[in-house]
Amino acid sequence: MIKLETKHAFLKENVKDYQESVDRLHQQLMNKECLGNDYVGWVEWPNTYDQEEFARIKQTAARMREMCDVFVVCGIGGSYLGARAAIEMINGLYANKKPEIIFIGNTFSSTYIAQVMEYIKDKEVCVNVISKSGTTTETSLAFRLLKQFMDEKYKEQAKERIVATTDKARGVLKAVADQEGYETFVIPDDIGGRYSVITPVGLLPIAVAGIDIDAIMSGLKKAYEDLADSDLDHNAAYAYAVCRRILQNQGYDVEMLVSYELQMSMIAEWWKQLFGESEGKEGKGILPDSATFSTDLHSLGQFVQEGKKVLFETILMIDRPTQDITFPSDAQNLDQMNYLSGKSVDWVNKMAAQGTLEAHVNTGGVPNLILTLKDMSAESFGYMCYFFFRACAMTVLLLDVNPFNQPGVEVYKKNMFRLLGKN
């Protein structure tokens, strides 16, 4: 369901050189013997997820949907990006659905936080606080404000409207949830934040947004089955993983994930965390960047076409748009747009993509990989997640780096805590 294409002969020729390494690392990943093997719970997740908990996610989501106008998700990083990415991809940017899903806990911006608090003041609100560690400062700061607001507004009933998704035992969030009697969902120990959208972390907010989470899990399972074989002729995720390594070996240190759909831009943010935190270690890794075309062709297009040759593009093409429009004819044609009359707007988008590909590859000398996804449905979202998980694990293992930790993120936190006077 995800196809990988490239026009570059050097990639096609060299990919198979990696087959032996890929086979070995694939075995290690499947047998939980790879680097970072404490965090590979996501690999078998499509077969092992807790069905009872899954049913409870759906029940809780239905209850929350009844109760609120606004569902506030409080989290950051892996406890934020996946849910937002899924909701925007599947429902679009102006879904006009009830409840509205909004996000907090993803910043220290006082302006943003104050404006969210102001926005929800007179609305019916439910809250999902999400933190694997249960100690992330952005999340804790926002949640204290939210909790006080909810306690004041709903008194005894506040606890019916707050759900905590966190570690089964560790972290202060678990202690708060137990003390207050909030419903809780568990983030498994062996699934890291950036892999957690397929757990209650992502699934509860996604279900509250009215999205069919069974379809997400069936997409996930389908990808698991399609990617069972490590043969690079059949496993597009691993072939993509290898292409990245070949391209970096040729000096391309930046990967720009490009979509032609604005509602995919948060997918790119989610993908950046997945690849950036997994790969950016030991002075190694490709910098994950992103753009939405044709929008950004009018800003970044110049650099891609003629700037320093540091980047390659990975185009995430959507085969079938969620909606399409037939361009109308106009008797006067003052705008001189009649050459498009009767054409579909998606066809125009696809022609823009084709023209851009030719310009970047043939004239600009920018290597391109094309990943084609069927559509922006819930099933495709699940499929795509698993595809990128496997690709990411493989591409980082090929670097001989642990894909599942993020030791560097602690450095800023240490300095910040010192400046904040935390002991």
Ligand SMILES: O=P(O)(O)OC[C@H]1O[C@H](O)[C@H](O)[C@@H](O)[C@@H]1O
């Ligand atoms: O879920 P949490 O424990 O609150 O973590 C949220 C995020 O913050 C951290 O600093 C990590 O770098 C991320 O990998 C993680 O997703």
